[in-house]
Amino acid sequence: MTSVVEICERAAAAAPQVARLSGRSKDAALSMMADALHEAAPALMEANDADVEAARAAGTGDTILDRLTLTEKRLTSMAEGLRAVAAQPDPVGEITEGWKRPNGLTIEKVRVPLGVIAVIYEARPNVTADVAGLCLKSGNACVLRGSSMALRSNRAIVSVLTEAGRAGGIPVDAVQLIPDADRSSAVELMQAKGLVDLIVPRGGKALIDTIQEHATVPFIIDGDGNCHVYVDRSADLDMATRIVLNAKTQRPSVCNAAETLLVHQEVADKWLPEALSSLAGAGVEVRGDATVRALWPQANEATDEDWATEYLDLTIAVKVVDSIDAAIQHVNRWGTSNAEAIVTADLSAARRFTAEVDSGSIFVNASTRFSDGGEFGYGAEIGISTQKLHARGPMGLRELTTTKYVVWGEGQTRP
Amino acid sequence: MTSVVEICERAAAAAPQVARLSGRSKDAALSMMADALHEAAPALMEANDADVEAARAAGTGDTILDRLTLTEKRLTSMAEGLRAVAAQPDPVGEITEGWKRPNGLTIEKVRVPLGVIAVIYEARPNVTADVAGLCLKSGNACVLRGSSMALRSNRAIVSVLTEAGRAGGIPVDAVQLIPDADRSSAVELMQAKGLVDLIVPRGGKALIDTIQEHATVPFIIDGDGNCHVYVDRSADLDMATRIVLNAKTQRPSVCNAAETLLVHQEVADKWLPEALSSLAGAGVEVRGDATVRALWPQANEATDEDWATEYLDLTIAVKVVDSIDAAIQHVNRWGTSNAEAIVTADLSAARRFTAEVDSGSIFVNASTRFSDGGEFGYGAEIGISTQKLHARGPMGLRELTTTKYVVWGEGQTRP
Numbered sequence: 001m002t003s004v005v006e007i008c009e010r011a012a013a014a015a016p017q018v019a020r021l022s023g024r025s026k027d028a029a030l031s032m033m034a035d036a037l038h039e040a041a042p043a044l045m046e047a048n049d050a051d052v053e054a055a056r057a058a059g060t061g062d063t064i065l066d067r068l069t070l071t072e073k074r075l076t077s078m079a080e081g082l083r084a085v086a087a088q089p090d091p092v093g094e095i096t097e098g099w100k101r102p103n104g105l106t107i108e109k110v111r112v113p114l115g116v117i118a119v120i121y122e123a124r125p126n127v128t129a130d131v132a133g134l135c136l137k138s139g140n141a142c143v144l145r146g147s148s149m150a151l152r153s154n155r156a157i158v159s160v161l162t163e164a165g166r167a168g169g170i171p172v173d174a175v176q177l178i179p180d181a182d183r184s185s186a187v188e189l190m191q192a193k194g195l196v197d198l199i200v201p202r203g204g205k206a207l208i209d210t211i212q213e214h215a216t217v218p219f220i221i222d223g224d225g226n227c228h229v230y231v232d233r234s235a236d237l238d239m240a241t242r243i244v245l246n247a248k249t250q251r252p253s254v255c256n257a258a259e260t261l262l263v264h265q266e267v268a269d270k271w272l273p274e275a276l277s278s279l280a281g282a283g284v285e286v287r288g289d290a291t292v293r294a295l296w297p298q299a300n301e302a303t304d305e306d307w308a309t310e311y312l313d314l315t316i317a318v319k320v321v322d323s324i325d326a327a328i329q330h331v332n333r334w335g336t337s338n339a340e341a342i343v344t345a346d347l348s349a350a351r352r353f354t355a356e357v358d359s360g361s362i363f364v365n366a367s368t369r370f371s372d373g374g375e376f377g378y379g380a381e382i383g384i385s386t387q388k389l390h391a392r393g394p395m396g397l398r399e400l401t402t403t404k405y406v407v408w409g410e411g412q413t414r415p
Numbered sequence: 416m417t418s419v420v421e422i423c424e425r426a427a428a429a430a431p432q433v434a435r436l437s438g439r440s441k442d443a444a445l446s447m448m449a450d451a452l453h454e455a456a457p458a459l460m461e462a463n464d465a466d467v468e469a470a471r472a473a474g475t476g477d478t479i480l481d482r483l484t485l486t487e488k489r490l491t492s493m494a495e496g497l498r499a500v501a502a503q504p505d506p507v508g509e510i511t512e513g514w515k516r517p518n519g520l521t522i523e524k525v526r527v528p529l530g531v532i533a534v535i536y537e538a539r540p541n542v543t544a545d546v547a548g549l550c551l552k553s554g555n556a557c558v559l560r561g562s563s564m565a566l567r568s569n570r571a572i573v574s575v576l577t578e579a580g581r582a583g584g585i586p587v588d589a590v591q592l593i594p595d596a597d598r599s600s601a602v603e604l605m606q607a608k609g610l611v612d613l614i615v616p617r618g619g620k621a622l623i624d625t626i627q628e629h630a631t632v633p634f635i636i637d638g639d640g641n642c643h644v645y646v647d648r649s650a651d652l653d654m655a656t657r658i659v660l661n662a663k664t665q666r667p668s669v670c671n672a673a674e675t676l677l678v679h680q681e682v683a684d685k686w687l688p689e690a691l692s693s694l695a696g697a698g699v700e701v702r703g704d705a706t707v708r709a710l711w712p713q714a715n716e717a718t719d720e721d722w723a724t725e726y727l728d729l730t731i732a733v734k735v736v737d738s739i740d741a742a743i744q745h746v747n748r749w750g751t752s753n754a755e756a757i758v759t760a761d762l763s764a765a766r767r768f769t770a771e772v773d774s775g776s777i778f779v780n781a782s783t784r785f786s787d788g789g790e791f792g793y794g795a796e797i798g799i800s801t802q803k804l805h806a807r808g809p810m811g812l813r814e815l816t817t818t819k820y821v822v823w824g825e826g827q828t829r830p
Contacts, residue, residue, distance in 0.1 A: 114803055197803055218804045239826040246828035354821045366824030388529055388612055388817040389633045390805040402803040406769045409781030411654040413661035
């Protein structure tokens, strides 16, 4: 079997060719890849069926089985994702800034690909196509390391993509899958320094810990989402109910779902009992501080552990705060810098919350569930960065690039 | 003595206050700091004299003594640096991108400070003022860890800056110096995770190795500069001589000085003997490949080790290449992604070299010595990044910031 290092070496060798592809070639190839996914639907479904069957036989839970399963709708959405990525402007070659110095030197800051991007991800075969599309469009080669549970599906998808890409002039080594998905292959990948330029770990705490302990390759953390919704005293309360319900229940298992609700004391009496009943009606377990429990006795008790927890489930922690300052402090203390929302009609409150909350995305009168590359208009998503360096929040094509300075002179020397 | 962690905690507590300072307050404070450096010149010189005397008594070499010494000219240039930084546009609050989604959400990408920036640097007291100025202007608190050799000078400078800043409304903990400069304080600093948002190590290989082994805080490597000058067959040969002499000899001890000269074979016969004689005349030792030694027998032999070496001294490695492809390959194999130059009159050669050389800064018909924050117009410099993530090349104010997304809605929820 080809080793992880060999795969990375091939990717590194292919990277300069991928970097030089014209936008037109890349877009044509992405479109051919989208067509090929449609055409290969029966074969892809068959490979996926085998994965799903094996996972079910191994006693895998329903949530994971659901993520693993390729449906016709999901295949269509993978193909649409590739077309949406093709429709984005080419980030490569963009001159992001440029100026002329007093000595006549013209300085350009030019966007260029990173080189080789590696992504470690969970059992979601659609990610395979998303990552391949984003990396190709941004001029990078990619090395994919999916879950062993999805290996047949991923192999089939990568094979369809590379065959279609080859016909469109894309080097075959531009998109490669690591064929064995045990822990050691992940560690080898995160230590392929000098071959891999960026690794994005998509997964739980164990993976993040492994990266932080073992990686020698630069990485971007796609971390926890302990997201907050703060209902200000000036909030439109019907809007607040809709946003909280959406942020908590529309898809509770993902990182941009809300985990804590903060309510200004001036609207707590009037709004909370009804809002919490609505949440409970949607199957949500409510854990509240003493004030919350006094207003709505069905609530369980919330402790500091609840403020710190990303439930990823139908549970919400609720706290009444006496001011927007207390709300901001709570978010900055317990949040994970992913996504937070304020519901307010007060401009000054909106401006303070957006300025003072330290997070990747801050929503005014909108659900945290919009913290997502697709929803931001990036076509697809490589992940959501919860760190501050290089990228923060949903990552699109630009986040997969670096820059170089190109300086034009006429013989200037430094005095 | 205050511990490193306590210093970092104070910085972290001050950071949100620094982040909220108006551009006007920051610029006024920087101007007061510049004035204060002038006024305190006698006290600063006295502190510096003590450092220099102790270093000389300890047998410190001339190059380091020179860097350590504060002259009136250097003090003036420190003050001018602060004023130049004040004259830059405020990076904080800049909306770098913004767009509206089909569902009516307005997305803004807003530049915000990183928080706390730590810099570890060598015995150059001027860096103290440069770093403090850049961090303040970019809305960050900073923790400075200079060389023990410059401790008295750094203490005096920080004290002058913080006193002037205090008068201008800057929190005193916005600029702090670590009072003991042994190795353990550096390691403590690079492990102050959750308190320090970015650490920039300015120093040699030992420091970089320590960072890569021990840092838990995110870092940006200000690494080696094995810089190249390539003289193309179409070069204006007089210009080539001027640029090579400048890049090699104007200040050989710094990272943007040239270390290797590549010459196209078509101009080697005509140009090399004269150019190498000029370099030798400026005190440079020439090490060449066989072709070079045949053309100019005074050259010593160059081996692979020479292609890999950053001499930081009056030595240059010289190689004759048979094509621009060979030149690009050589730079990409041996370079350290700092700064490279091509001397050419041929547009196609210039476009190929700038596109295909993988480096932080690429100069066409100009000296590599311009790879510098001040020369780029950034007022001062926090360092030159030789990595690809977050920042690449000379770092100015923007590189000391991150972004957050601010999204404005009217009650949007995700369907």
